[in-house]
Amino acid sequence: MPESENILEVSDLKKYFPIKGGYFNRVIGQVKAVDGVTFNLKRGTTMGLVGESGCGKTTTGRTILRLAGEKTGGSVLFDGQEVYDVSPKDMRALRTRMQIIFQDPFSSLSPRLPVGEIIGEAVREHGIVPASEYEDYIDRIMDECGLQPFHKARYPHEFSGGQRQRICIARALALDPEFVVCDEPVSALDVSIQAQIINLLNKLQDERKLSYLFISHDLSVVEHISDSVGVMYLGNLVEYGGKKDIFRHPLHPYTKALFSAIPIPDPGAKMNRVVLEGSIPSPANPPSGCKFHTRCPYATERCRNEVPAQREIEKGHFVSCHEVK
């Protein structure tokens, strides 16, 4: 089978969570956590997903991996195959090809398992290597991720935050995946440790031709690591394109505001800030039309009533806004 260029094609993905209440716990509403997200991820590249907290970044990542129950609509094609159509038996095999690194290295490791077992459990379960090579394989993975193999018998509480994050990375990579969702892997870490983890992720990508979906709210980290960037607001992908396009020529008013809010480590820098008023509306009751119109400085009558479609402004640069020409 010829390999297609895109490892992941997500189109119009939707995930709603029911709000229960009233008599008999009826469904009285829906939180539209992900509401129509479309993008493609090329093999061996990194896509950054940015946005404020509560905009649906994490849910997007989990829905793509089929970790959040059934999707509400749309499709997720992983290597040309619809993830949600796979039988449970084949899904097990598919899981080894797509992995996730969770946000919090403190709560995502079982405190009762030694590190070797945390990393090796899935390797043994999926039969990645023959039993005779198992120990060597774990040693090699740990070494690659910057952990000492003699730490195998230790428990997670004996490690620092940065090392725990390395354990999480080793656990994800032990299955030799092709695609990894990194859900805020460096948010909980200090600046100097953060740099180590980012360099490690970059090194592993070069060696293994990995594709990353890198979820973060830290824009400077996303700019450093990504090839393409998607900006999310309230469950929608408002702008999506190559890193240079997004960071040099942001088009959507939300992207502009977001980027102007980044503090620059230069005391002489001139502040030219677009300050957004108010905070993100509730996803259970989103505004009509363009969801951003309540905070947008350029909102018109049309924005209040009509949902903007995703349009390709330049090659590979998509924007959902009526006002961008």
Place this chain on the structure above:
Amino acid sequence: MFRKKGEGYLTAKESRRISKENRKITEEFEKKRKRKNVPESEYITQMRDPNNEVEFDDLHSYFYTDAGVVKSVDGVTFDVPIGKTVGIVGESGCGKSVTSLSLMQLLQRPQGQIVSGEIRLNRGGKVYNIANTPQEIMQDLRGNAVSMIFQEPMTSLNPVFKIGDQVDEVIALHEGKGKSKEEIRRQTIEALELVGIANSEGVANMYPHELSGGMRQRVVIAMALACHPRVIIADEPTTALDVTIQAQILDLLRDLKSKINASIMLITHDLGVIAEMADYVVVMYAGRIVEKGTAEDIFYHPAHPYTLGLMASKPVVGREVSELYSIPGKVPNPVNMPNYCYFRDRCEMKMSCCDGDYPCEIRLSDTHVVSCYRYYEEHKEEAERTANANLLQTARMAAAGEEVKGDA
């Protein structure tokens, strides 16, 4: 010295011995603190420079833990001038929060104690030495003179009381004498309006969980500013917030500062926030100041290898690098600090003389001070003068230590 070779392991016997010794020391401190009717002469002092709001002078704050003494703040000296913002940067565990908690006398007692040094607080007529100020006086200073914005707006508000009641309490306690409930509530509403909460009367009747993170942080700021303090300590005020909300809060802080002409001590690990807000910057590492100066000094002419490493390891929007610099190694064990420069083992510019004592402070310019041997040669004469002064200081401290022992 208390540990087995290379391991962080203590036997039960050793641990018991350490905690017994610690109790002896901390009881001494507590006894001193609990005395009644302390004469003013013990805690009223003079500022070195009347243009400063706060002066930290060789502050040592230690924690007496069962694993040994942790020197969280080990000789910190810097000034907070009136109406200026001083930023304190460093990694977690470098003592930046402990420094600010010492100023509020909020260290976890009895383990946490200000061991020596002075913190001078300028209150117009009187100058207080916080290290010796008795508790009753301190209660009056907290909130009125110095006030703190805590890191997490989620945990620093009480979930079972309404916002208005929580702000009322602060005002009633500090300047509520002879005021009716209505007057206090009016002041609360004013404080909430000051921080940009539009529907302030409605918000006063809400519970914390009904507000978003940014709004909660505004409430915490309103509480801190309710009694018009002269010094505001902001301990990572925006770390838990999104960039857009962070921008709003920083604008607000800057605005308020110019309105009430207060000084701000801004503690954060985000160099971007520091560059935007601070007039002076203090860089801390493992309980000591490695570099201090104006924001221009630190950002345009960083001198200490740690500051350089910190700046290189942070990705910056618009600056492309193939690989981020990462500082090798890790922070030394806080119980067992080396007797040479604390940064030597991680430093890529180390020289042979770095094996010697901890480097003294070297003045690069009127405002810019760094503790590193790389600048020793060029500024030798002056450095030796400060070194002598430091020696004198140590000798004096040792003498004071003898005295305490003699009393016991």
